[in-house]
Amino acid sequence: MFQNRSSFGVRILVATITIAVLGLTPTSAASGKPQRIISLSPSATETLFAIGAGSQVIAVDDLSNFPTNAPISKLSAFSPNVEALLNYKPDLIILNADATKAIEVKAALEKLNIKVFLEKAPKDLSQVYLEITALGRATDNLASAQTVVTTMKGKIRAAIKSGRQAKKISFFHELDNTLYTATSDTFIGKVYKDFNLTNVADPAASADSAGYPQLQSEYLIKSNPRIIFLSDAQYGESLATLMKRPGWNGISAVSKKSVIALPEDIPSRWGPRLVDFYEFIAAAIGKIK
Amino acid sequence: MKKLGSESVISPIWNWKITAASFSLLIFVVFLAISFGPVHLEFQKIIRTLFGLPGGLTGQERTLLIDLRLPRALLAVIVGAALATSGAVYQTVFRNPLADPYLLGAAAGAGLGATIAITSAGADLYSLLPIFSFFGAILAVLVSFFISGKFFAEPNSLLLSGIAVGSFATAVQTYLQQRNSSSLRPVYSWILGELTVANWQKVTWSSIYIFIALTILITVSKQLDGLMLTDEEAYSLGINPNRLRVIAVIAATLATATAVSASGLIGFVGIVVPHLVRGITHRVTNRGLLTIALVGASFLVLADLGARTLLSPAELPIGVITAFVGAPFFLVVLRKKRLVAK
Numbered sequence: 001m002f003q004n005r006s007s008f009g010v011r012i013l014v015a016t017i018t019i020a021v022l023g024l025t026p027t028s029a030a031s032g033k034p035q036r037i038i039s040l041s042p043s044a045t046e047t048l049f050a051i052g053a054g055s056q057v058i059a060v061d062d063l064s065n066f067p068t069n070a071p072i073s074k075l076s077a078f079s080p081n082v083e084a085l086l087n088y089k090p091d092l093i094i095l096n097a098d099a100t101k102a103i104e105v106k107a108a109l110e111k112l113n114i115k116v117f118l119e120k121a122p123k124d125l126s127q128v129y130l131e132i133t134a135l136g137r138a139t140d141n142l143a144s145a146q147t148v149v150t151t152m153k154g155k156i157r158a159a160i161k162s163g164r165q166a167k168k169i170s171f172f173h174e175l176d177n178t179l180y181t182a183t184s185d186t187f188i189g190k191v192y193k194d195f196n197l198t199n200v201a202d203p204a205a206s207a208d209s210a211g212y213p214q215l216q217s218e219y220l221i222k223s224n225p226r227i228i229f230l231s232d233a234q235y236g237e238s239l240a241t242l243m244k245r246p247g248w249n250g251i252s253a254v255s256k257k258s259v260i261a262l263p264e265d266i267p268s269r270w271g272p273r274l275v276d277f278y279e280f281i282a283a284a285i286g287k288i289k
Numbered sequence: 290m291k292k293l294g295s296e297s298v299i300s301p302i303w304n305w306k307i308t309a310a311s312f313s314l315l316i317f318v319v320f321l322a323i324s325f326g327p328v329h330l331e332f333q334k335i336i337r338t339l340f341g342l343p344g345g346l347t348g349q350e351r352t353l354l355i356d357l358r359l360p361r362a363l364l365a366v367i368v369g370a371a372l373a374t375s376g377a378v379y380q381t382v383f384r385n386p387l388a389d390p391y392l393l394g395a396a397a398g399a400g401l402g403a404t405i406a407i408t409s410a411g412a413d414l415y416s417l418l419p420i421f422s423f424f425g426a427i428l429a430v431l432v433s434f435f436i437s438g439k440f441f442a443e444p445n446s447l448l449l450s451g452i453a454v455g456s457f458a459t460a461v462q463t464y465l466q467q468r469n470s471s472s473l474r475p476v477y478s479w480i481l482g483e484l485t486v487a488n489w490q491k492v493t494w495s496s497i498y499i500f501i502a503l504t505i506l507i508t509v510s511k512q513l514d515g516l517m518l519t520d521e522e523a524y525s526l527g528i529n530p531n532r533l534r535v536i537a538v539i540a541a542t543l544a545t546a547t548a549v550s551a552s553g554l555i556g557f558v559g560i561v562v563p564h565l566v567r568g569i570t571h572r573v574t575n576r577g578l579l580t581i582a583l584v585g586a587s588f589l590v591l592a593d594l595g596a597r598t599l600l601s602p603a604e605l606p607i608g609v610i611t612a613f614v615g616a617p618f619f620l621v622v623l624r625k626k627r628l629v630a631k
Contacts, residue, residue, distance in 0.1 A: 078470040153296030176475055178485050179604075214478070217485065218357050219327035220601035221349065236416065246356030246488060250349045 002275070003227055008265075033140040034092035034115065038085060040077040041119050045070050045095040046271035047132050049150050053139040061090050082108045084190040093136065094119055112265045122270050125156070126189050132271070148272055160194050164284025171227040172220060172253070175212065179220060185211035188267055191274075197282060200225045221247045227244065227288060228253040232259030260284045300483050303576040311583035315366065318590045323363040327602045328353055360555060361487040364471040364495065364551060365593045367557055368484070373498045373585020374578055375541035376559025377566075378506055381513050381575055382534050382541075383444050389559040390545040393451035393538070398429025399549040403479050404462045407467040409427035418479075418492075419550040426546035429454050430538075444534075481606035482555035484593050495551040502544035503562040503582060506537065513537060513539075513575035555589070557615035562588055568622035 037057045039045040045064035045260045060070045061077035075084060079100040085093060093109055095102055097120040103165055106116045111233020117138050122128045171192060173182050181201040182189050189211060200215075200223040207213035230237050230250070239259040248254050251268055266277045324332050332348055336346030338354055346354055375390035383392070391397075402425020406418040434452040437443070466476050508514075515528040516537075523530040548555075561610040567573055570580075589607075590612065596607040 079467060168441035171329075178475075178478065178483065179598070180474065180478070204600070207600040207605075212474075213600070213603035216597060216602055216604055217328055218353050221353065222328045223602075246360075247349065247352040252353065 002137065031165070034138070035092045035248055036088065036092065037092045037139065038075065038088055038090045039064060039070075039094040040075060040080055041094050042066070042077070042098045042265070043269045043271045044096075044117075044119050044135060046269055046273055047145075047148075048139065049093070049097050050272040051132065051136050051139070051141045052146040053141045056139060061069045061277055065100050066269070070253065080105050082112075083100065085114075087111065090114055092117060097121070106128045107110050120151070122187060124187065125274070128270050128274060129153070152272060156278045159275070159282040162279075163195050165285065168196060168198045169227060169285070169288070170225045171197035171222075171224065172215075172225040173229045174198050174237065176232045176235070177241075179215045179217060180212060180216055183208075183211040183213065188271065189265075191277065191281065195285060197227070199286070217245070218246070221251060224251055225253050226256075227260065227285065229260050229262050229284075231267055233260045235266050246248060258288050258289075298627050303572065307577075308580045308583065309572055311580045311587070313600075315587045315590070316398045318587045319362050319366065320598075322365070322590050322594045323354065325360040326358060330354060332379045347504055352492070356489070357364075357487075360489050360492045361411075361593065362590055363482050363490050363492050364484050364487040365487070365498050367492065367496050368425060368548040368552045368555065369562075369586040369589025370503060370582040371585075372555065372558040373562035373588070374503055374506055375548075376543045377563035377575065377578060378537050378541045379559070379582045380512065381516050383448060384517065384536050386564070387560070389401050389557075390541060390548075391423040391455075391559070392448065393424040393433045393542070393556070394429035394458060395542060395545045395549065397455035397462070397555050399423070399426040399459040399546065400461040400476075400480060400554065401425050401465075402422040404472070404476050406466050407464050407475050418523060421550075423546050423550035425458070426549055427542065429458055430542045430546075450486040462580040465600050475501040476608060479553045480608075481613075482553035482608035483604070483606055484596070487552075493549050495547050498547040502540040502547070505540040506544075506609070507578050507582075509533060509536060510575040513578075517573070553608070555611055556572055557608075557611045557619075558585055558589060559617045561611075565622050568625060 029138055033056070035056050037048065038055065039057060039060045040063045041061070046066055049055060049067045049070060054067075054070070058071060059073040059075060061075045062072065063077060064070050064072055075081075077096055077099060080095065082105060089122060092115045094104055094117045095109075097118050099105065102118065106118060109116050115138075117135065119125075119131065119257075122131055129152070131266065132149050132152075133145050134144070136142040137149075166206045173188065173192065175181055181204075182195050182199075183201045183205040184190065184199045185205060200220065201213060204213040204215055204219075205211065213276075228242065239254065239257060241246050242251075242254050242259055252258055263276075263280065266273050266280070274276070320335075324330070324335060328350070330346060330353065334344065334346045334350075335354060337343070338351060345351070372390055376388070379388040379390060380386055382388075387578055398420040402421035402423070403418055405425075427499040430451075433447065433451040433454045434457050436454065438555040462476075467475060512528050515523040515526050516530055516533060518526075520530045545559075565588075566577055566584050568579045570577060578602055589611070592607050592610040593615075595603045595610045599605050599610075
């Protein structure tokens with residue numbers, strides 16, 4: 001409480017001095033290279049640090065755990081609070097378009113002369129590259145952002161080349177043990193598609209417009225995927241737990257032990273670490289023969 | 290309509306033919322349910338497998354039937370029977386046609402328990418979800434009882450404390466959920482209810498508790514009719530109304546908590562089925578509890594068949610079906626009932 005009041009006082013003082021001495025409106029402070037960036041998106045945080053904007057970042061949301069030197073805070077990316085953001089005196093905020101009331105929050109911040117970069121979930125790789133470039137432009141790091149994109153493109157191309165299957169191999173991507181999954185319409189589904197893998201969830205694509213249907217156990221057993229990717233490994237699922245599920249012993253991914261635990265976070269971070277994800281998938285399917 | 294009135298005077302209080310018919314209906318829908326799925330199984334072979342005759346299903350097809358379809362259909366039977374019976378009993382105990390098994394905070398308590406298990410990041414608690422939701426439901430009902438103090442001296446104060454406890458638990462649950470946005474989808478799909486993870490273990494333990502609870506309820510069903518009278522009248526019939534209410538609510542809560550922990554929050558069964566049975570049979574007596582249980586079981590088996598087939602090979606949350614089919618059906622029954630009353 002006390003701290004808030006004192007910082008409020010400081011803020012008034014600064015504002016008064018700015019107006020009186022420079023004779024300028026506070027709006028002009030918002031132009032030029034942003035120096036006080038808040039990132040409310042784990043993906044954007046990774047991008048900002050990769051394109052050399054890390055030193056301009058003063059706070060990141062509570063889920064931005066990478067890179068480890070990012071100034072993690074208690075700010076919520078999911079339900080952003082305008083007042084809590086103001087406390088940091090930011091000049092640029094990266095806001096996720098899927099956050100609660102994102103449009104209203106953006107309007108409120110812009111009214112207070114704070115620039116807002118609205119980050120939309122990318123639908124494919126080309127949108128990721130566009131977003132990285134856009135973040136470069138917004139933070140005045142365009143050249144290095146373009147370098148990052150070029151490097152990513154090269155490495156991802158190499159990963160696809162090394163891992164791409166000549167013959168189609170079927171797979172199942174498990175989100176949780178009630179068999180929610182992702183079809184080829186989703187971002188992650190497109191990654192698998194790049195490797196010429198066949199998604200057993202695609203016949204269920206019409207069940208969910210966002211591409212995340214829930215499959216029936218019976219159908220999964222029948223479709224008999226050759227590889228199973230577990231994105232719920234952090235919740236305790238593994239080859240051993242899959243073997244205990246009724247009828248799953250007959251699935252070739254299980255009987256041939258091609259069950260791959262995906263690393264935490266990386267598959268849902270749409271930034272420079274996508275390279276790691278592509279390389280991980282390439283290495284994993286390279287071992288399956 | 291006069292005919293109905295005179296008929297109920299001559300006919301006995303409960304017609305056992307209706308119960309037998311409901312039982313046949315249940316057997317029929319269970320066979321129907323295990324015959325359909327994304328994989329085509331020959332009906333003749335299904336029958337042969339079930340009765341242990343030669344020439345049945347083998348290998349993977351056998352596993353599909355025995356370990357996937359059968360436990361799922363049986364779980365629907367158990368949960369449907371539990372929710373429908375509990376609903377009917379709550380309606381009698383509270384003398385309120387809108388009462389449902391989730392009235393005293395059982396749903397919200399179970400929801401809170403499940404959310405705690407889901408959001409507790411570690412792998413350890415996630416597997417304990419059924420236990421957490423079971424105790425969440427029981428605890429919420431117990432707290433409602435304690436807050437209202439006088440048990441059933443004033444049924445309305447118990448109802449109100451149930452609503453308060455429910456809102457409180459929902460608030461905590463929403464808070465936890467907001468703090469762990471990654472758990473939104475699992476919590477949401479649990480709340481809509483699902484039988485997707487049915488297995489024999491689940492069928493076994495839930496059938497034990499629910500069998501005990503339903504046996505108690507059906508045993509006291511004759512006396513439950515006394516609760517529809519004034520308390521003085523009930524006493525004169527040799528019934529201790531408050532003791533009976535406590536027994537009934539405890540048994541109904543045990544059944545509900547077990548059902549919820551096995552399958553999430555499946556709505557509308559507890560209201561639709563009792564009214565449906567009463568509407569069709571024109572009888573309000575609790576001697577129809579067994580029939581209500583059988584019809585509830587059939588209703589949920591059919592709803593789950595819909596959940597499995599409408600979007601096949603994807604799943605649809607069963608709660609969507611029970612409400613989507615249940616609500617209009619309910620309105621038709623209510624309308625008929627009103628016409629009969631006229």
